[in-house]
Amino acid sequence: MTRSRMRLANESWESILTAHAALMKRFAAEPIWDEVSMREYDVLYTLSKHEGPMRPFELGRGVLLSQPALSRLVERLVERGLVERTPDPEDGRGRRLGLTSAGREAQRAVGGRHAVDVAHALADVLTDEEMRQLGAIGRKLAGGKAPVQRSSEEAVL
């Protein structure tokens, strides 16, 4: 990889990190996170997008939390009646997570308001074409291949 290409990659990553932080702060400041926090909403939203029950480790891939933190966050949501957690009949180790009707309702209520804020934050400064580009780039990055073994030093372990 050329030096300039490496620099380009790092500059664009920094740019997106800065934008991410700025927008997250802006969204967090909105007065819509009373019933569920942003992180809790993230979990409810991910569950709502998923057909049928979801395994905790699948959920973990989409959420920026450690496995124990997610386990406990889910537990709190269960206690609050927003998420249902049952044993997985096909895998004795696993659990199946799903929204309760109260959880679905909470997700829809908060989600509706949040979507308006998101739409303003992006659509007010980006063209349709830019939003399409952003979506396409995001999908490429998220689906990007896993890191590879790079050094023989690690390979021997």
Place this chain on the structure above:
Amino acid sequence: MTRSRMRLANESWESILTAHAALMKRFAAEPIWDEVSMREYDVLYTLSKHEGPMRPFELGRGVLLSQPALSRLVERLVERGLVERTPDPEDGRGRRLGLTSAGREAQRAVGGRHAVDVAHALADVLTDEEMRQLGAIGRKLAGGKAPVQRSSEEAVL
């Protein structure tokens, strides 16, 4: 705003959120965060980019942390000799933050290795043109205008 434009904005935001989470997890898994954690590095990096000393509240804009959390994180970095914190002569409330030479060295060491990982994560799946687009979009989003008063309901408060 049309419904389809609102949907486009939300889809692209979700796409970038997913990519952000996936990449952050990938970077976090790299074995380079022994001396400084990712959040600490974020602070060191932001300070390193800044000409001269920096005010904590400026630093806070770029870092996704609450003001008290940042205040304490900085305090830990000061105790570890990576950051220098002195009173601001021009504003009695303020502080001036700067990297010590050890802090600059730590930032460079970790930053060099991290930059390689970042470069691979992006450049392996994006074209130069896409990286340029991402950078431009990020800058537009980060510089985006502050949220406006939207409803008369809030305006009366």
Place this chain on the structure above:
DNA sequence: TTAAGGTAGATGCAAACGCATCAACTTCGA
């Protein structure tokens, strides 16, 4: 069949976080 190794999720515990609040200082209008 069974023991070794791998994976999913939960738990103990110290560290870190966010909210509310405070103290110190600056700014601004009367």
Place this chain on the structure above:
DNA sequence: TCGAAGTTGATGCGTTTGCATCTACCTTAA
């Protein structure tokens, strides 16, 4: 000029997080 309001950064405190570890279950191969 002086008091009220705003801003900056720190601190008390309850909650949440991550790391290490544990249990339970699945998978694989001898």
